[in-house]
Amino acid sequence: MTKEIIDVDSIQANQEKKSVSLKLKWALGTAIGVTIIFGIFAILLFQCFSNILFKQEQSYSRDALQATEKKLTGYDQPLDKNNIQQSFNISYSPKNNDSLNTPYNDSFIQSAAHKNLIVSIYNNSGNQLYSTSKEVLTFKKVRSTEENKVKSDKHTVLLIRKPIYSKKTNEKIGYIQISDKLIQYDQTRKKLVYLFIIIGITVCFAISLMSYWLASIFLQPVDLLNETIDEINNSDDEAKALSEVRVPVISKDDELAQLSNLFNNMLDRMQRYIEQQQQFVGDVSHELRTPVAIIQGHLDLLKRWGKDDPKVLEESIQASLQEIDRMKNLVQEMLDLSRADQVEVQYGSETSDAREVGLQVYNDFQMIHPDFQIILDNDLKNKTLVKIYRNHLEQILIILLDNAVKYSTDRKEIHLTMSKNTRYVEFVVQDFGEGISQENIKKIFDRFYRVDKARSRNKGGNGLGLSIAHRLVEGYHGKISVESVENQGSVFRVQLPLVNPE
Incomplete structure (x- = not known):
């Protein structure tokens, strides 16, 4: 059985090669999103313009249809060339019966038509009687008005077919077909397509550059973070x-x-x-x-x-x-x-009654050290909750009182005061013993620090008690301080945050 050796560095190198910059992803994603939104907007706008142009062309064709129909509905017999000639003043060539002039010479019809529109008139049999153009158009009989938009090889054509009925007899006398070559319509649509494509490409490119630039600015902290990690x-x-x-x-x-x-x-x-x-x-x-x-x-x-x-x-x-x-x-x-270094994580939500704990520790020390006069000044008249685990509060008070006992000299007297203000509960432990010099007072919370190592060792101390108390108090966002004078005693002051009544 062979063992495969995995090269971690090569894997990381491959991952780095395959990785794509977040700034590039952001720029591409933004560009794609903007392109999609612009595409939807362009399609809607294109359809809107197309409909407006088509309705305009449709209006021209319907006006021509209506004008032509108005000239022919006065006859009570099926239409023939004589009727057409009389209605529109058309003269025909004697050789081929082709008209020499167009119905657009009539001022009324001329006002309703334009150059791309072809008007054709047919009799009841479907034979063409007249057309404004020599272009051959497909015709079919219809029972009612029909409008169709068809595609030819070069352009779109709008076809409108309608039967003509006599006003006098209400009988069908012929047919009208309007053929409108939508050349301008197609050209305008094509220009709009090109315009939207050019604008879309420009917008996409501009948005990509802007997105990359903004991403570079916004992600600068991430780049600095990566550089810091790499440097470490x-x-x-x-x-x-x-x-x-x-x-x-x-x-x-x-x-x-x-x-x-x-x-x-x-x-x-x-x-x-x-x-x-x-x-x-x-x-x-x-x-x-x-x-x-x-x-x-x-x-x-x-x-x-x-x-x-x-x-x-x-x-x-x-x-x-x-x-x-x-x-x-x-x-x-x-x-x-x-454990004191981890109190904020493990006991951050714990609370305890400062008054109860303080009284308990005071009574315990009175019992353990009957030769000492321990004086209590208690301003906490009711239950007072502080943000600290009960055992840790006991441990802090025990450390301070135990040190007061250890380092007392002839005057075996200790004062314990409990009070509170708007934010903190305060414990004060005062002894009248050896005291601490100003040189050493800044170091007493350091680990294993003892003012007089020989005397401290004889008293059973390892120099960790005050360090533990200091870490515990700071872990619960409290304050601990000391005031001392050599050969007169020390005052340790502990402040712990009150629990919000709400």
Whole structure:
């Protein structure tokens, strides 16, 4: 069984060769759409003009028919050449009986006819008595007026045939046939066709160019987006490119500009995730190095000679267990910190009662630390909903109160204040302990940062508690701040957004 090796680069290259530019698709689609619409409009307009021209020609033929009929209906006998001669003052050649003049010499008929119109008169037998043209025309008897539009080799012809009835006897005395060569009608229609074709081609070409130009302008953010992605993909250092390359900011305020901003925000978030991951790996490896070294040192000691000394054995086991507990706590805190980075996605719609949670944590700490005087100043008299998951609010308050307990000195007193304004619920935790210098106050929310690492390690801290609290508060669009003076204490202030009553 042979294995087929798929060349991903060649597939991508083939796809790029086969792909058609969106701007070209847009231009072609717009041109086709406009052409179809123009074609429908041109057909309707062409039919409208054709009908107007045909009705005009039809009116000429009917006027000629009516004028000729009016001259002949006064006879009570079937028509013959004498009747025609009397009615229209026609003189015939004695040799061939052809007329020497036409009925158009009659002023009434002349006003109703034009050069392309032929008037023919026939008797009851269908024999031609007179015609204004020597051109041989096809005739047939009819019972009533008939109008037909027929195609000849060169042009269209309108034929109108009608029987003639005597006014006196109401008997049929002959037939009239009007033949109108629609030469001007055909020529005008042909000119309209050429005109619409030329206009259609011009409009299609102009619309294609304009559409391509507009597409180039409108899709500029997409082009910049593609260029940014290609620059990141083709960079030798993708991590560096991801941190530096961004889609240029476009001043337009439309959906594509918003797409560019969203893409930049996504790159910023990806960069933060990468930095967090790198920092996570570096911090964990750094923090685990010490306990692992301590445990390894005790095990080496026991391996060499300490296992024979009960006192050394007890001390090594106890120290190793302490370091294992510290590693376990460290791993748990790192997991909490990782979850804190995702609170907006996983718990964005959660709410909790700030008053209830604050009272619960206050009572728990009073029970756990009876040697401390914990003073509560509660301005939340009723249920107060805030946009945060209940467990996370408990975790934030526990971290702040636990730090207040850890870093208190002789004055074992802690103040917890709960209040609200029009937008936020505010928790304030104040202690009267060691305090923080202005140099260190900006760094206390960083991961693994401890003001005094030796003293913090003795108190069981890993430097992650305030970082977790900071991430949680920011994840719920709140604010956390600190004010502190060395050897006088610290004040931590947390603001969380209220839930809209509606």
